[in-house]
């Protein structure tokens with residue numbers, strides 16, 4: 159028997175000329191707009207335990223990742239880093255750039271939205287730049303109070319081949335395009351007489367996702383990704399901040415928060431068993447947490463993995479058909495089918511519903527923390543195990559430390 163519809167969400171089409179879409183939200187999965195959160199807890203954690211970018215906090219394993227890439231991935235990642243570097247560097251200094259005209263003195267929200275669509279973004283939203291999420295090392299860098307959230311869809315067909323080199327082309331290629339488009343959009347805002355700072359998706363100033371949710375562009379899925387109405391999690395996110403006059407969008411309840419608990423396909427299909435089925439409260443927000451130490455090595459070794467993106471019905475079929483199917487049948491579209499749940503992993507083969515690969519225990523033994531934390535931890539372990547260290551080991555330690563001091567503690571790159 160069909161379910162009762164609690165409310166219908168109306169959203170603009172994916173391109174300027176496309177009609178609006180309507181998404182029905184069943185009564186039993188209706189929740190709050192955005193995400194359940196406790197404001198006091200979010201504020202407390204941001205003050206006492208500010209977030210830090212993985213480029214710093216997880217720099218040891220980010221560097222290690224390169225050692226488990228296949229030669230093809232290694233070579234492609236090198237090419238991508240080279241191609242992307244000028245964009246990341248250009249974005250880093252946009253906060254210092256002055257407008258190129260006098261301020262137009264009117265609300266520029268719709269002009270920016272139109273320009274963003276013209277540039278190729280699939281969705282755009284506006285909200286306050288939420289400083290509570292700013293990374294500790296970026297606090298002084300962020301200059302302006304309004305956030306323009308832009309999402310660029312990555313290729314559909316390539317994404318369905320996850321995990322594969324082909325899908326990595328889509329993943330990283332989308333970042334290259336997005337960085338260039340962000341710089342262009344920021345330039346456009348400057349011609350309207352206002353500042354515009356590009357927060358590159360590859361050198362984030364904060365986790366962008368909470369601001370996208372606040373801007374009504376989707377909700378957080380159990381897979382830890384933004385599930386947006388048009389392309390689910392098949393999008394790459396970036397933010398531009400400005401001091402221009404804009405009007406904020408509002409968070410929306412698409413029903414995703416509760417729908418995920420009915421679905422949980424990503425948790426069931428994650429090859430590393432890294433996604434928690436139950437939601438927990440974390441830093442003031444209710445969500446399904448991901449166990450980083452299980453995900454990271456599988457993701458690094460197997461072409462970015464992202465099975466959790468591939469098997470998400472909202473990514474594969476779109477939010478509208480998935481929610482309509484749920485209203486009509488009470489079931490999750492595609493759940494239990496090879497079409498949705500099947501995936502292949504290099505050297506391991508094909509895995510249909512109910513089947514998962516296994517991995518050697520050694521794969522999960524990898525460096526943790528910042529680069530210097532890991533250097534100290536390994537040195538300490540040697541002292542603990544042997545009671546002393548050799549002159550050679552001391553020299554090795556000092557060489558490592560000098561290298562970190564010379565190269566810095568950050569490993570900038572993409573995920």
Ligand code: SF4
Nearest residue numbers: 428430453463464466
């Ligand atoms: S990337 Fe792979 S290992 Fe990591 S959570 Fe997603 S499915 Fe699991």
Ligand code: SF4
Nearest residue numbers: 379418421422424470
């Ligand atoms: S696979 Fe299902 S549970 Fe996971 S994010 Fe997508 S809709 Fe939510």
